[in-house]
Amino acid sequence: MIELRAERPDDRGAVLALVHQAFSASERGHTGEAELVDMLDEDCDLIFSHVAESDGKIVGHIALSPMRAKADGAPIRALGLGPVAALPGRQRRGIGSALVAAAHDWAAKEGWQMIFLLGDPRYYSRFGYSVDAAQPFASPYAGPYWQAILLDDSLTLPKAGKADYAPAFARSES
Numbered sequence: 001m002i003e004l005r006a007e008r009p010d011d012r013g014a015v016l017a018l019v020h021q022a023f024s025a026s027e028r029g030h031t032g033e034a035e036l037v038d039m040l041d042e043d044c045d046l047i048f049s050h051v052a053e054s055d056g057k058i059v060g061h062i063a064l065s066p067m068r069a070k071a072d073g074a075p076i077r078a079l080g081l082g083p084v085a086a087l088p089g090r091q092r093r094g095i096g097s098a099l100v101a102a103a104h105d106w107a108a109k110e111g112w113q114m115i116f117l118l119g120d121p122r123y124y125s126r127f128g129y130s131v132d133a134a135q136p137f138a139s140p141y142a143g144p145y146w147q148a149i150l151l152d153d154s155l156t157l158p159k160a161g162k163a164d165y166a167p168a169f170a171r172s173e174s
């Protein structure tokens, strides 16, 4: 039985270990995602941090952070999704999907208009993310993995926009 809940302060060690393990075992290899979670928190930018727990063990984690985004010059309320991780050995059992759904529910209820992410479109398209939705938004991450989803039906895609991740993302790469 998997329970999804907000991260608690005493979860942090297990969350960082899980994120490290999941990315180290992935095709891309470890590129500082665990440190990124900590840096987002230090900056008070970890505004949604949820875990999946099974028998008292943390088996999944997802993070959302605010972005600075504009659509045709007007500010929009946008979030960056990631990192998201499921424990190796517990993957392909719906943990990642459940965490993404929980993040979307929260973001929609809180009135966020868009979510951006960098990831494999083969995975994220199932949740409604598309390269086309992100394409008008300039970003250092623009390219085949740069995707977005519109949560606000009244928002239309701009001719031109810009979307910048929370500062911790740039620091985690340096």
Ligand SMILES: CC(C)(COP(=O)(O)OP(=O)(O)OC[C@H]1O[C@@H](n2cnc3c(N)ncnc32)[C@H](O)[C@@H]1OP(=O)(O)O)[C@@H](O)C(=O)NCCC(=O)NCCS
Pocket (backbone or CB within 6 Å): 022, 023, 026, 082, 084, 085, 086, 087, 090, 091, 092, 093, 094, 095, 096, 097, 098, 118, 119, 120, 122, 123
């Ligand atoms: C990506 C991740 C969070 C998905 O979690 P999960 O619990 O395994 O995912 P789910 O069980 O909800 O979904 C499984 C499906 O996603 C697919 N999938 C998982 N990772 C994928 C990837 N990187 N690219 C394409 N498809 C992927 C699986 O093939 C499976 O597809 P199927 O349902 O058609 O069989 C997990 O695999 C993970 O932690 N990976 C390492 C870290 C990582 O790469 N995070 C994402 C960075 S963008």
